[in-house]
Amino acid sequence: MSAQQQVDSININGNSAPFSVYLDEDVYKLEQEKLYRGPVWSYLGLDVEVPNAGDYKSTFVGDTPIVMTRDEQGDIHAWVNRCAHKGALVCRERHGHSDDGAFTCVYHQWAYDAKGDLRGVPFRRGLKGIGGYEKDFDMAEHGLRQLRVATIAHMVFASFDQQAPELEAFLGEKMCENIHRIMHKPIKLIGHARQYMQGNWKLYSENSRDAYHGGLLHLFYPTFGIYRQSQESEGVLNDEGYHNYFNVSAPKKKVDYAEFKEEANREMQGAHELKDPRVLKFVPERDDSVGLSIQSLFPSVVLQQIQNTLAARQVLPKGVNGTELVWTYFGFEDDNEEMDRHRLRNINLVGPAGFISMEDGEAIELCQNGVHRDEHERSFIEMGGTEPAPHTSPIGMDENAVRGFWKGYRKVMTSS
Ligand SMILES: [Fe+2]
Known part of the structure; x- marks a missing residue:
């Protein structure tokens, strides 16, 4: 059975499900796509885990690595922990604080701000006329993937889905x-x-x-x-x-x-x-x-x-x-x-x-x-x-x- 057929065979009133939904790799993949990136809000952490500007926590939505940060204005952000350059994890610690508010990928030192916008690229214009990116390289096009963020009481949630209802309506x-x-x-x-x-x-x-x-x-x-x-x-x-x-x-x-x-x-x-x-x-x-x-x-x-x-x-x-x-x-x-x-x-x-x-x-x-x-x-x-x-x-x-x-x-x- 395909993943979709297995899910379809769950009783519509929820009183029975096939055991394959605990075992099937394709069902797992479908969940990552339709559920965790679908119209839901996933919990990231408590706001008191990132009390100050520059604080961060790395976690996951489904199995996608995500970082929760706090910026200078006090707002909480969430972005996919994956450098826009080569896909490396930008943040490698569970919790921490960035003194200058920058999140720098260790691989090629691409640097992002708390919102996930790209702020610095080493040798962007090359060195002494050699190397570098084309003139039309636009840092605004190479930021980290940002998620919607919402909080209730002290709980912080994020969603990949722009169509998801507001957090309180979802709950x-x-x-x-x-x-x-x-x-x-x-x-x-x-x-x-x-x-x-x-x-x-x-x-x-x-x-x-x-x-x-x-x-x-x-x-x-x-x-x-x-x-x-x-x-x-x-x-x-x-x-x-x-x-x-x-x-x-x-x-x-x-x-x-x-x-x-x-x-x-x-x-x-x-x-x-x-x-x-x-x-x-x-x-x-x-x-x-x-x-x-x-x-x-x-x-x-x-x-x-x-x-x-x-x-x-x-x-x-x-x-x-x-x-x-x-x-x-x-x-x-x-x-x-x-x-x-x-x-x-x-x-x-x-x-x-x-x-x-x-x-x-x-x-x-x-x-x-x-x-x-x-x-x-x-x-x-x-x-x-x-x-x-x-x-x-x-x-x-x-x-x-x-x-x-x-x-x-x-x-x-x-x-x-
Ligand atoms: Fe129990």
């Missing part, structure tokens, strides 16, 4: 509200963690939208009482279905482990206690009761508030069998020293080796290894329904947002 009202809810005041950067998974990026995109596995795979949650399937919760999708968030209320009273026995979680002995329970502590920070929020924004980022752990997880495809997950942790500018310490302690919950999240990387690899060879067989995504509903409450007994992901993915991938 939809509900998604924007929850971003502002999580980032309700100025933030500060804490740091990064990076994780490489040997599995297709869509397996991770499903995982972050999969409420069904929360209390089942992640035993830490129910064992220590910070999440269980009967907690007050809701799931919200945008119109296309491919963005979603889960918001779960923090337990209101002391957790009664005896209650858990009624619920469908495995191994609910619930007798375990941590020697140092401070890692579990939740300090309310907003005018709501939400203690856990996981928001997946198609195609490239998960924004999370788990207890007091705040992070953006950037999902980067690395070939058909690989995904890099870049965790960027943040707190609030007005956090005091005690809160800084608390957040650092809380971070043990989520990350590449987090008490709650390390199993996800393993689950992705289990699926990638499991689907091998039988590409025509299909997933079965009918927990709690056969199509995506815009709102569900409570969550945990459904795969609603996973269906939403596939419905939206299919729509982007099959549009002409």
Whole structure:
């Protein structure tokens, strides 16, 4: 089957997809073209990662290398990290600062400004009448490829597509509200963690939208009482279905482990206690009761508030069998020293080796290894329904947002 036929065969309601979409090189190529360069906005980073003029961060949109910069006016720009001369990477560091605001390719020293415009070419007019470019060589025609850039709260996004709707329209009202809810005041950067998974990026995109596995795979949650399937919760999708968030209320009273026995979680002995329970502590920070929020924004980022752990997880495809997950942790500018310490302690919950999240990387690899060879067989995504509903409450007994992901993915991938 061609890549397009495989994508066409995804159920239109998102409740089943052929395993080949995790394995096929042609599907991967089609995604780079139709999806990552299509009418979507891809997350680049947080504005606090480039606080000053001349700061930069190199990252990716899909698998295309991109640099995010800040110019003298304070504006953020994004350009393809590929010299207009020979295609070399211009920027070779993940983060940095350019004192003179120039970005110079190491190969032939072509120099660009923060916007990506070409500013200098060595020996442009040759030397003593020898060599150099023709008289009609115009530097304005040899800049770096620039992307549209837009921000919401502190999140910076970019798009290759001039036709893509404005960022806020792309995200939809509900998604924007929850971003502002999580980032309700100025933030500060804490740091990064990076994780490489040997599995297709869509397996991770499903995982972050999969409420069904929360209390089942992640035993830490129910064992220590910070999440269980009967907690007050809701799931919200945008119109296309491919963005979603889960918001779960923090337990209101002391957790009664005896209650858990009624619920469908495995191994609910619930007798375990941590020697140092401070890692579990939740300090309310907003005018709501939400203690856990996981928001997946198609195609490239998960924004999370788990207890007091705040992070953006950037999902980067690395070939058909690989995904890099870049965790960027943040707190609030007005956090005091005690809160800084608390957040650092809380971070043990989520990350590449987090008490709650390390199993996800393993689950992705289990699926990638499991689907091998039988590409025509299909997933079965009918927990709690056969199509995506815009709102569900409570969550945990459904795969609603996973269906939403596939419905939206299919729509982007099959549009002409
Ligand atoms: Fe998970």
